[in-house]
Amino acid sequence: MRILSGIQPSGKLHIGNYFGMMRPALELQEKGQAFLFIANYHALTTVTEPSALRQGTLDVALDFLACGLNPEKTVFFRQSDVPEVTELTWLLSTVTPMGLLERCHSYKDKIAKGIAPSHALFAYPVLMAADILAYQSNLVPVGRDQKQHVEVTRDIALKFNNQFGQVFSIPEVSIRDNVAVVPGIDGQKMSKSYDNHIEIFGDLKETKARIMRVVTDSKGLPDVKVPETCNAFALYKLFATDEQAKAMADKYRAGGHGYGETKKALHQLMTEYFEPLRKKRVELEKNMDYVESVLKKGAELAKAEAGRTLLMARRAMGLG
Numbered sequence: 001m002r003i004l005s006g007i008q009p010s011g012k013l014h015i016g017n018y019f020g021m022m023r024p025a026l027e028l029q030e031k032g033q034a035f036l037f038i039a040n041y042h043a044l045t046t047v048t049e050p051s052a053l054r055q056g057t058l059d060v061a062l063d064f065l066a067c068g069l070n071p072e073k074t075v076f077f078r079q080s081d082v083p084e085v086t087e088l089t090w091l092l093s094t095v096t097p098m099g100l101l102e103r104c105h106s107y108k109d110k111i112a113k114g115i116a117p118s119h120a121l122f123a124y125p126v127l128m129a130a131d132i133l134a135y136q137s138n139l140v141p142v143g144r145d146q147k148q149h150v151e152v153t154r155d156i157a158l159k160f161n162n163q164f165g166q167v168f169s170i171p172e173v174s175i176r177d178n179v180a181v182v183p184g185i186d187g188q189k190m191s192k193s194y195d196n197h198i199e200i201f202g203d204l205k206e207t208k209a210r211i212m213r214v215v216t217d218s219k220g221l222p223d224v225k226v227p228e229t230c231n232a233f234a235l236y237k238l239f240a241t242d243e244q245a246k247a248m249a250d251k252y253r254a255g256g257h258g259y260g261e262t263k264k265a266l267h268q269l270m271t272e273y274f275e276p277l278r279k280k281r282v283e284l285e286k287n288m289d290y291v292e293s294v295l296k297k298g299a300e301l302a303k304a305e306a307g308r309t310l311l312m313a314r315r316a317m318g319l320g
Contacts, residue, residue, distance in 0.1 A: 001031070001032035001033065002032060002035065002135060002136060002138045002139070003035070003137065003140075003141065004034075004035045004036075004131070004135055004139075004171075005028065005036050005037075005140070005141055005142075006037045006131060007021055007025075007036075007039060007060060008038075008039045008043045008046075009039070009043050009047070009056035009057040010046055010047050011056060012197075012199045012200075012201075013059070013060065014190055014197035014198055015182060015197075015198050015238065016182035016184070016189070016191065017200070018067070018200050019182050019238055022064065022067055023067075024141060025141070026068050028074075028141065029069070029073040032139070033075075034073065035075045035135050035137065035305075036069070036074050036076050036077075037082075037131065038061060038078050038079060038295075039079050040053060040078055040080050041079045043056070045110075045118065045121045058288075058291070061294070062285060063200060063281065064076065065280075065281075065284055065291065066280045067277055068277075071294045071298065075298045075301045076294060076295065076298040077295055077298035077299040077301075077302045078295055078299060079131065081295065081296070081299035082299060082302045084134060084303060084309075084310045085127070085131055086127075087310060088133070088309070089123075089127045089129075091160075091310075091314070092126055092130055092133070092160065093126050094317075095156060095163060096126055096129075096156050100155060100156075101122060101125060101126070101152075104124075104125050104148060104149070104152065106125070106146075106148070106149065107121060107122055113193060124149075125149050125153070126156070128153065129153035129156045129157070132150070132153050132171050133309065134305070134306040134309050134310070135302065135305050135306060136168065136305070136309060137169065138171060139171065139172050139174050140153075140172070140173055141175075144175055147173055147175060151173065154170055154171065154173075157169075157170050157171070160313075167312045167313050168313075183231045184196025184197055184198075185197075185210055185211075185213050187215045198235075198270075200274060200277075201277075201281055204271070207270070207271075208267050211263050211267045212260070212263050212267075214232045214266075216231060216232055217230075221258045222255055223255055224253060224254070224255045225252040225253070225255075225259075226253075227249040227253070230252070230259070232263050233248065233249070233252065233262060236266040239266065239269035239270050240269060248262065
């Protein structure tokens with residue numbers, strides 16, 4: 001089984017990225033042949049500063065390797081190192097109905113958030129389809145907000161195969177329902193665009209300050225509190241053992257427990273959790289030649305696979 005996943009280098013990765021995408025992606029290393037790419041083509045729709053894109057791409061590579069990505073088990077590469085996907089995007093565009101793209105909610109959502117409309121933003125699902133189909137992916141694990149894009153990919157692949165013959169495997173979508181929705185410090189879903197995130201490897205003082213700003217209700221120290229509706233508890237639970245989470249929930253229900261204590265406990269657990277990974281990242285930063293070699297090796301493997309798929313598509317369409 002071939003599994004594909006990707007993440008944009010649009011800013012420093014945060015704990016929402018870690019629990020929502022990174023850790024599940026790393027677990028896939030044991031379940032099949034994993035392809036994981038840094039989606040820097042996609043990031044061009046929002047990141048306009050070249051130096052920021054370059055640094056963000058390297059940061060994502062460092063973060064994944066520090067967090068346990070095994071390049072012997074995962075094909076790990078930069079999207080832009082496999083330009084075959086851009087030609088494949090054009091070929092797929094010729095069979096993609098406008099109405100299919102017009103129904104995609106992601107474009108509308110991003111425009112509503114103030115991102116300038118562009119052809120790239122509108123045609124984003126076609127590039128995503130090329131990312132998936134280029135490697136004949138069987139399974140694409142995504143959050144529920146990306147489910148529609150994988151369904152679009154299936155529609156495009158079926159239309160292409162019906163018109164030109166069997167070229168693409170039809171991927172299955174895997175929804176990560178068991179992954180917790182990570183709240184940001186303001187209670188909304190954690191996102192860099194909302195500036196409500198807590199970085200995985202951020203400055204320790206800044207991390208503590210942001211944790212202490214997590215929004216809670218106005219109940220006082222003596223009051224009984226509800227852990228299930230508390231943002232600080234939701235974040236604490238991500239790092240706590242079952243026993244620790246139960247003990248904290250009992251304190252909430254007993255009264256006499258302040259939210260500040262939960263935030264301090266969260267900070268301690270988060271620091272302990274990421275400390276060995278932080279040290280590994282520091283060591284990797286001293287050996288960027290190794291990081292680059294991992295990305296280049298992954299790109300070679302990805303290019304070979306994408307090249308075979310592209311050749312089939314070109315021949316099927318009468319090119320070459």
